[in-house]
Amino acid sequence: MPIKISVVVTVYNEELNIQPLIDQITQALEGIEYEIVYVDDGSTDNTLKVLYSIDHPRLKVIELRKNYGQSSALMAGIEHAEGEYIATMDGDLQNDPSDIPELLRIAEEGSYEMVAGERANRKDGMFLRKIPSLIANYIIRNTSGVHLRDYGCALRVFKGELAKELGIYGELHRFIPVLAHLEGARIIQVPVKHHARQFGQSKYGLNRTFKVISDLLLMLFFKRYMQKPMHLFGNTGVFLFAIGALINLYLIVLKILGHDIWGKPLLILGLMLVLAGIQLITIGIVIEIQIRTYFESQKKRPYKVRNVKKGEVLMS
Numbered sequence: 488m489p490i491k492i493s494v495v496v497t498v499y500n501e502e503l504n505i506q507p508l509i510d511q512i513t514q515a516l517e518g519i520e521y522e523i524v525y526v527d528d529g530s531t532d533n534t535l536k537v538l539y540s541i542d543h544p545r546l547k548v549i550e551l552r553k554n555y556g557q558s559s560a561l562m563a564g565i566e567h568a569e570g571e572y573i574a575t576m577d578g579d580l581q582n583d584p585s586d587i588p589e590l591l592r593i594a595e596e597g598s599y600e601m602v603a604g605e606r607a608n609r610k611d612g613m614f615l616r617k618i619p620s621l622i623a624n625y626i627i628r629n630t631s632g633v634h635l636r637d638y639g640c641a642l643r644v645f646k647g648e649l650a651k652e653l654g655i656y657g658e659l660h661r662f663i664p665v666l667a668h669l670e671g672a673r674i675i676q677v678p679v680k681h682h683a684r685q686f687g688q689s690k691y692g693l694n695r696t697f698k699v700i701s702d703l704l705l706m707l708f709f710k711r712y713m714q715k716p717m718h719l720f721g722n723t724g725v726f727l728f729a730i731g732a733l734i735n736l737y738l739i740v741l742k743i744l745g746h747d748i749w750g751k752p753l754l755i756l757g758l759m760l761v762l763a764g765i766q767l768i769t770i771g772i773v774i775e776i777q778i779r780t781y782f783e784s785q786k787k788r789p790y791k792v793r794n795v796k797k798g799e800v801l802m803s
Contacts, residue, residue: 493570503686529554720771728764
C-alpha cells in the first residue's frame with residue numbers, strides 16, 4: 488500500500504528521546520500507512536547508535552556527515568520521505584504525535600496544503616522562550632502578510648509535493664509557513680499539545696533573534712521582489728541618482744555664480760548619491776538577468792496552477 492504520511496524528525500544530541508518518541512509515533516499512527524524518517528544532524532552523543540539499534544519496520548534513518556543545521560536536515564528528511572503527506576516535528580518530546588492524525592484529517596477534508604500547529608499551552612520558559620517568541624511572531628505576522636499565531640511550532644502536516652518544492656535553505660525552517668504561502672498554499676493553524684522538555688538541553692537561545700531578523704528580510708524580498716528585483720534596486724537607485732543629480736546641479740549653478748564649492752560636504756554627498764544610484768540600478772539589471780536564468784534554465788514558471796477545468800473533468 489502507498490504510504491499516506493511520512494513523519495520527519497530532525498535530531499541533534501537527543502539520545503534519550505529517540506525510543507520514547509518512536510513508541511509514541513507508532514501508537515498514534517496505528518491504522519495509518521506511515522513511515523518514520525529520522526535525520527541525525529551530526530550528533531556527537533549516542534543518538535546515531537541508538538537509532539541504528541532500533542528494529543522498527545517503518546523507521547528510516549538518514550545520517551548526515553556533519554552538523555549542517557536544522558534547515559538542511561529537514562530538507563534531507565523531506566527529500567527521502569515517500570508519503571503523500573509529510574509531518575514534521577522536533578525530536579525532543581515537546582511535540583505530541585497524537586496530534587498528527589487530526590492534522591492529517593483536517594488537511595484531507597479541508598483541502599489544505601498545510602496544517603500548522605499552534606502550541607496552545609506552551610511549556611517553555613517565560614523570558615528566554617515565550618516573550619522573544621511572541622515578539623518574533625508579531626513581527627513576522629505583520630510584515631509577511633501570513634497571519635498565523637505561532638510560527639515556531641515544528642509540528643506541521645503538509646502535502647509531500649509542496650514540501651519538496653519549498654527550498655528550505657540556510658535557517659529558513661522558521662519560515663516554512665511563509666515559504667508555503669509564497670508557493671500559493673492554503674494554510675490553516677490549529678491548537679496542538681505541547682510538553683515540557685524531559686531529557687537533554689534546548690538548542691535555542693537569544694542569539695537566534697538576530698538570525699530571525701536577517702531571515703525575515705530575506706523573506707520580505709522573496710515575497711515582494713523575487714520576480715521583480717528591479718522594482719527594489721532600480722527604484723531606489725533612480726531615487727538616489729535623482730537626489731544626487733539635483734545636488735550636483737545646484738552646486739554647478741553656485742560655481743557659475745562664482746562661489747567656491749570645492750571641499751563642501753554637499754559636493755561629496757551629491758557624488759556619493761549619484762554613484763550609489765548607478766550601482767543599485769546596475770545590481771537590479773544583473774539580478775533581473777539571474778532571475779530569468781533561474782526560471783528558464785530549470786523550466787520553472789513564475790506562477791502555480793491549482794486546478795484546470797476542462798469540460799466536465801477537473802484536473803488537479
